[in-house]
Amino acid sequence: MHVPDQHPLLKVLTERGGVCFLLGATDAGKSTLIRDMVQLLSIRGQAVMVLDADVGQSTYGLPTTLNLVRFSVDDQQRVVPHVVASVFVGATSPVGHLLPVVVGCRRLMDRALALGFDTLLIDPTGFVEGPLAVELKLQKIDLLRPTQVLALVRANELQPILHACRQRADMSVYCLPVPAAARSRSPAERRANRQERYRCYFTDLVRVSFRLGDTAVWGRWPQCAGRDLKGLLVGLNDAYGYCCGVGLLSGCTERTIAVDLPRSCSAVREVRLLRFGSVALDPDGNERFISPRQW
Ligand SMILES: Nc1ncnc2c1ncn2[C@@H]1O[C@H](COP(=O)(O)OP(=O)(O)OP(=O)(O)O)[C@@H](O)[C@H]1O
Numbered sequence: 336m337h338v339p340d341q342h343p344l345l346k347v348l349t350e351r352g353g354v355c356f357l358l359g360a361t362d363a364g365k366s367t368l369i370r371d372m373v374q375l376l377s378i379r380g381q382a383v384m385v386l387d388a389d390v391g392q393s394t395y396g397l398p399t400t401l402n403l404v405r406f407s408v409d410d411q412q413r414v415v416p417h418v419v420a421s422v423f424v425g426a427t428s429p430v431g432h433l434l435p436v437v438v439g440c441r442r443l444m445d446r447a448l449a450l451g452f453d454t455l456l457i458d459p460t461g462f463v464e465g466p467l468a469v470e471l472k473l474q475k476i477d478l479l480r481p482t483q484v485l486a487l488v489r490a491n492e493l494q495p496i497l498h499a500c501r502q503r504a505d506m507s508v509y510c511l512p513v514p515a516a517a518r519s520r521s522p523a524e525r526r527a528n529r530q531e532r533y534r535c536y537f538t539d540l541v542r543v544s545f546r547l548g549d550t551a552v553w554g555r556w557p558q559c560a561g562r563d564l565k566g567l568l569v570g571l572n573d574a575y576g577y578c579c580g581v582g583l584l585s586g587c588t589e590r591t592i593a594v595d596l597p598r599s600c601s602a603v604r605e606v607r608l609l610r611f612g613s614v615a616l617d618p619d620g621n622e623r624f625i626s627p628r629q630w
């Protein structure tokens with residue numbers, strides 16, 4: 336356990352619960368710490384949820400999605416995750432996709448509030464430095480209204496965000512040092528990690544053709560004529576806009592959109608809204624980025 340058992344934050348969360356927003360640069364150990372906190376609080380009998388908001392290195396869902404997760408404890412005291420709602424963003428970084436990320440986080444937060452929890456832990460990306468990152472974090476914090484901010488601090492990298500949060504009366508700020516064992520992962524390692532996640536998800540594919548009329552596209556759609564958009568990620572959303580699966584674009588006409596999706600994706604009949612992503616995959620799961628600006 337990397338938060339001391341007697342840490343005041345754990346005492347507060349154990350006794351009163353709350354919404355705790357993790358803050359830290361890339362590879363600061365946020366997701367590891369959250370995993371440990373989930374373990375500890377779940378074993379203590381709390382209803383814990385995680386809002387996994389890292390579209391690049393998601394712990395619980397497919398890259399490019401945001402996920403809300405609850406946990407159960409089995410007979411052997413193992414803590415088992417269950418994804419209860421997903422939002423498709425369609426990108427592996429918040430940069431260029433700020434609105435879908437913040438709106439998606441808020442939608443999952445509302446879902447969590449409707450389902451009920453004692454403690455909700457929010458695991459964002461490590462995008463913390465520079466004016467855009469500071470703006471995104473502070474807007475996200477304002478929108479999600481955490482009761483606690485827990486920062487993993489290396490040097491001065493979080494100072495602008497923490498200094499602002501400390502002035503707020505509606506949240507408490509706690510700081511821990513980045514653990515010595517936290518390890519940096521190269522862009523290549525991160526890419527390989529995503530590739531493996533895609534490879535596991537996109538197996539045993541079937542082609543499904545969605546007729547526009549029975550379904551609709553939520554948002555922009557790319558001009559398909561003369562473009563190679565094969566393999567573009569397509570979010571398959573239900574009538575409430577939550578993601579019930581992700582497919583790979585195989586082709587589209589004015590009337591139909593055909594996607595390849597895992598046979599195990601049982602929710603095809605629930606799909607009402609399709610959303611195009613900005614990443615295409617080749618059969619090996621290699622990514623090709625297609626910015627909506629190029630559409
Ligand atoms: N306390 C720890 N003890 C041992 N290893 C750790 C610890 N904390 C982090 N690590 C290792 O460091 C790496 C980065 O940790 P982690 O994924 O938790 O960071 P993160 O802040 O969530 O990163 P990202 O910004 O990419 O989401 C991982 O390989 C993890 O196993």
Ligand SMILES: [Mg+2]
Binds near residue numbers: 365367392458
């Ligand atoms: Mg992480």
